[in-house]
Amino acid sequence: MSDSRTSKHRRWLSVAVLALALYVIVRAVHSQQGAAPPPAGAPTATPSPSADASTSAASRATGAPAPSASPAPSYDPADYAAQVRTRARQAGVSARLLMAILYNEAYKPHDPAFERAWQKLKPDAAFGIANMHRATFDEVRKGRDFANRSWEDLPEDRGLAIEAEAWYLHDLSAQLPATWPASYTRNDLLALGYNTGPANMLAFARGATPGSQARTYLDELHADWARAGRAVGAA
Template identity: 65%
Template structure:
C-alpha cells in the first residue's frame, strides 16, 4: 500500500511553476564561482533547499567550466519532487528507469559522464545519498553537453537555455533546438521554469 500511494503521488504531482520573476535571462553574468573545494558530502537532511548547496554548486561548476547559476537553476527545476533517499529508491523499484539524486540524473547519463573523471569509481545508485556527487555529475554532464553545441546557432534560446534543455531532453534534442526547432510542450515547460528560477538561483549563489 505505501508503494501504491507513492506511485500515485508521483503520477499526479506536477512540477510547480515559480512565482519569482527572473532578474536576468539565462546566459547573463552570474555571481563569481569559487575555486574552494566543496565540503565533504553530508547525508541528506529531511528538508531540501537547493540554496543550501551553493558552495558545492560554485565549486563544481568552476571545475567543469559551466555556469554556476545554470547549475543552481537546474537544481531548482529538479526540486519538484521529494529528494528523500528511501522515497527515491521505492519509486525506482516501481519505475526502474527513474532518475536518482537531487539533479534527477538517469543511469545512462551518469555512467557516460563519469568516464575518465575523478568520480569514475562511483555508482549511480549512490546519488540519492550523496548530494555532492549528484551536483558534481550534473556539472560535468553540462560540460559535456556544452562541448556538443555548435558555435553558430539559431532560434531564441540562449546558450545556457540550450544546455538546460539538453540536460532535460537529451543532446540530440538540444542540437535540434540549436538549429531553431521549436521546443515541444514539455521542453517549453522546463524552459519556462528555468527562466522563473533564474532569479532565485542568482540569489542563492549570492548568499
C-alpha cells in the same frame, strides 16, 4: 506556483502516491530495526491528522497496511551553493545555471528511501537531487574523478549528484556549435539538453520547436533564474 508547475506536480502525484506507500513501509521497517525501545512509561508520539491522511491514501492505493511514518521535508537547493560554485568552476559552466536546474529538479522529495521506493515502481527513474538517469551518469563519469562511483550512490551523496550535473552540462556545452540560428541562449540550450538529451538540444539550436514539456522546463528555469542567482551570489 505557475499553472505549468501545478500541472507537473499533479502528473507526478499520480505515481508518487504508490511510491509513498513503499517509502513509508521502508521507513517504518528501519525505525523498528534501528530504534531502541522507549523507557517504561514514556509518552507515545501521536501522528498528525495530515500524516495519517497521506498514509491512508497510500495504503488504499496498494492494499498494504498503513505504517506510521512520513516523508522527510523538502530541501532547499541553496543550502548547496558552495558545492555548486566549486563544481561549476571546475567544469567551466555557469553556477547560476547549475543552481537553477537544481531548483527545477526539486519538484519531488529527494529522500533516499523515497527515491529507491519510486525506482521500484519506475525502473527508469532518475536518482539524486539533479535527477540523473543511470545511462547518463555512466557516460558522464568516464575519465572523471568520480569514475569509480556508482549511479546507486546518488540518492545519499548530494555532492556527487552536483558534480555529475556540472560535468554533464560541460559535456553538453562541448557539443554545441559556435553559433546557431535559433534565438535560445547557451544556458537555455544547455537546460533543454539536460532535460531532453543532446540530440534534441542540437535540434532546438537548429530551430526545432520544443514540445510542451521541454517548453515548461525552460519556463520554470527562467522563473527560478533570479533566486538561483541570489543563491550563488551571481549579479
